[in-house]
Amino acid sequence: MDYFKELSQLKATLVAVSKTKPESAIEDLYHKGQRIFGENRVTELVEKHKHLPKDIEWHFIGHLQSKKTKDIAPFVHMIESADSFKLLGIIDQEAAKNNRKINVLLQLKIAKEETKYGFEFDDLVKHLDVQKYPNLNFKGVMGMATFTEDTDQVRNEFKNLVLYNNEIKATHFKNDPGFNEISMGMSGDYKIAIEEGSTMIRIGSLLFGAR
Numbered sequence: 219m220d221y222f223k224e225l226s227q228l229k230a231t232l233v234a235v236s237k238t239k240p241e242s243a244i245e246d247l248y249h250k251g252q253r254i255f256g257e258n259r260v261t262e263l264v265e266k267h268k269h270l271p272k273d274i275e276w277h278f279i280g281h282l283q284s285k286k287t288k289d290i291a292p293f294v295h296m297i298e299s300a301d302s303f304k305l306l307g308i309i310d311q312e313a314a315k316n317n318r319k320i321n322v323l324l325q326l327k328i329a330k331e332e333t334k335y336g337f338e339f340d341d342l343v344k345h346l347d348v349q350k351y352p353n354l355n356f357k358g359v360m361g362m363a364t365f366t367e368d369t370d371q372v373r374n375e376f377k378n379l380v381l382y383n384n385e386i387k388a389t390h391f392k393n394d395p396g397f398n399e400i401s402m403g404m405s406g407d408y409k410i411a412i413e414e415g416s417t418m419i420r421i422g423s424l425l426f427g428a429r
């Protein structure tokens with residue numbers, strides 16, 4: 219089944235998650251018009267960026283280790299998984315060194331699962347000081363729902379992310395029209411995510427097959 223056409227016509231922006239997949243698979247989709255690809259490992263992303271067309275917009279979507287940030291800072295289009303104040307500071311420094319601004323999404327914990335990564339909403343709202351990061355463009359929020367068959371739970375978690383987004387926007391980005399992305403929804407739950415207001419979906423297995 220070829221889902222690309224359908225997925226690329228949705229109103230949410232499609233991030234094609236190409237992690238673990240060969241460069242040829244990315245090229246195939248590139249030739250169909252896709253330009254935004256997502257990766258979750260620094261080494262793999264650096265290699266793919268080196269070999270593939272330079273107009274690809276690479277989104278980093280996995281947990282980013284501080285010391286590896288410098289490897290993607292020169293070219294990454296967006297880091298969707300900014301998940302700690304420490305990491306925001308490092309990305310800001312690396313952006314400055316490269317004389318560019320880096321787009322980031324604030325990754326929030328919304329799942330019931332004990333996930334290691336992501337801001338707690340309360341902590342983020344209380345302590346985020348946007349002025350501290352002059353080299354970051356804050357573009358919005360990202361979240362991952364619990365991996366479960368319980369669609370009510372998934373829907374509620376997406377609803378929470380939207381509420382969090384609205385509150386963060388009101389408290390920290392009132393005058394910033396650029397803070398407008400809600401990245402939520404993967405192969406198994408993107409339909410619910412879009413119904414709940416997703417502006418950006420991250421799709422891997424539906425496009426590239428199971429990993």
Ligand SMILES: *Cc1c(COP(=O)(O)O)cnc(C)c1O
Pocket residue numbers: 235237258279280362404405406420421422423424
């Ligand atoms: C792997 C991954 C995806 C894509 O998952 P699929 O279920 O294959 O669509 C989306 N977001 C993140 C953060 C991922 O790590």
